[in-house]
Amino acid sequence: MLLIKDGNVFTMAGNKYSRGSILIDKGKIVKIEETIELDSNKDVEIIDAANCWVLPGxxxxxxxxxxxxxxxxxxxxxxxxxxxxxxxxxxxxxxxxxxxxxxxxxxxxxxxxxxxxxxxxxxxxxxxxxxxxxxxxxxxxxxxxxxxxxxxxxxxxxxxxxxxxxxxxxxxxxxxxxxxxxxxxxxxxxxxxxxxxxxxxxxxxxxxxxxxxxxxxxxxxxxxxxxxxxxxxxxxxxxxxxxxxxxxxxxxxxxxxxxxxxxxxxxxxxxxxxxxxxxxxxxxxxxxxxxxxxxxxxxxxxxxxxxxxxxxxxxxxxxxxxxxxxxxxxxxxxxxxxxxxxxxxxxxGSIEVGKDADIAIYDGNPLEIFTKTLFTIINGRIVYKADEMKD
CATH class of the missing domain: 3.20.20.140 (Metal-dependent hydrolases)
Structure with a gap:
């Protein structure tokens, strides 16, 4: 599972979250809420998206x-x-x-x-x-x-x-x-x-x-x-x-x-x-x-x-x-x-429950020239991670 938390989420489905979280499982979006509580026993990778823009891919x-x-x-x-x-x-x-x-x-x-x-x-x-x-x-x-x-x-x-x-x-x-x-x-x-x-x-x-x-x-x-x-x-x-x-x-x-x-x-x-x-x-x-x-x-x-x-x-x-x-x-x-x-x-095309977990995370508005892509996620898997974010 993958959890994106505390991001400025633009779902492109009619609603936004100034501080929202997205839970992904088996390549699909399974939950979108302001706060998502997880079972401590579950194996979950977490992306802290605080102050970031989160959009559909x-x-x-x-x-x-x-x-x-x-x-x-x-x-x-x-x-x-x-x-x-x-x-x-x-x-x-x-x-x-x-x-x-x-x-x-x-x-x-x-x-x-x-x-x-x-x-x-x-x-x-x-x-x-x-x-x-x-x-x-x-x-x-x-x-x-x-x-x-x-x-x-x-x-x-x-x-x-x-x-x-x-x-x-x-x-x-x-x-x-x-x-x-x-x-x-x-x-x-x-x-x-x-x-x-x-x-x-x-x-x-x-x-x-x-x-x-x-x-x-x-x-x-x-x-x-x-x-x-x-x-x-x-x-x-x-x-x-x-x-x-x-x-x-x-x-x-x-x-x-x-x-x-x-x-x-x-x-x-x-x-x-x-x-x-x-x-x-x-x-x-x-x-x-x-x-x-x-x-x-x-x-x-x-x-x-x-x-x-x-x-x-x-x-x-x-x-x-x-x-x-x-x-x-x-x-x-x-x-x-x-x-x-x-x-x-x-x-x-949008962040909605049931859709493919294709998501892009930026350090600001992606339409501004200095904005950087931090993460690109396809089918729930991180396929791109900015150099400065790499472990």
Missing amino acids: LIEAHCHIGIKEERKGFEGDDCNEMSSPITPFLRALDGINPMDSAFYNALSSGITGVMVGPGSSNVVGGQWLFMKTDGRIIDDMVVLEPAAMKVAFGENVKSTYNNKNMMPMTRMAIAAMLREELFEAKKYKESKEASMKENKSFEEDFRKECWLPVLSGSIPLKAHAHRADDILTAIRIAKEFNLKLTIDHCTEGHLVAKEIFGSGYPAIVGPSLVSRNKIETQYADYKTPGLLHKEGIKIAITTDHPVTRIQDLTVCAAFAVKEGLDMEEALRSITINAAEICNVDHRV
Whole structure:
């Protein structure tokens, strides 16, 4: 058992404890109270969190950690399969290397959960997953797989295939190819369901089976969309096929905030701690998260690692606060909001009884630049301890 006592606990579940304690057993949170009395006969490890901030482990809702490794060049880059624009059957599970050094940076920043998958060079890039940041075997680290299907609009896709002198070279072609793929996947689903209903044999198609969780609503389309027109195209197509959707990057989202709110879809905003080096990111601004939140849109904040380093997730959230986002909402954007958008809030994202014991402990507000991560806990086990805290 593990007891965190006397901390400034932000549960992200609607309540706070200025001096609270958390009891953990068998990887789960079993009790949260101001004071927890323990049987003296029980073997309990105790963390004295007095004067510390205790939060749920942070969540990065959109990144490429482990699938685009640091300092490895082409050999460590498995992010984009640029040989075909439609590759829904690819699985992030087969491309992520847990040995990527960036996982340590995540742990040392209090980041316990990440949404990872293919990049944005293809119209359909493949299947994403949600995983914990501690471990050596990817299968043991996964929380949800598949967790989303990556689709992309705009500049990246156009550039990739313009260089190959093949379709899609325009936004019209990107939308048309995605519609065609969804149309064929829908026909496949209907045909399979009809065969099963009539007890007929059915030959499964590997390249279409991967669409069934999307069409059933189990997982969303994860849409790379920076420009306002691309955001609206993503919404238009998702509505046409009655699909769930997350709007990832959403750089010009503030220009169409009312329309995004009306769609009911959430936004994962960022990266903003980078240069405006593309036409579609010319209006990138830290004001966007605050403006979207004020419109009533659920937001998460992303580094898009390695575009911005994953350990700078709290810095990105802090800049959003500086530009108008409410402080608590900024914390929610990298904890419970991110968990809800990634469909893993039943396990992570808040400190609640029954949830995974994924917790980050800081010596102050994690959105302040000088704050240090003291402990990172995943599944009830201390996986990171600051040097000055080590025995």
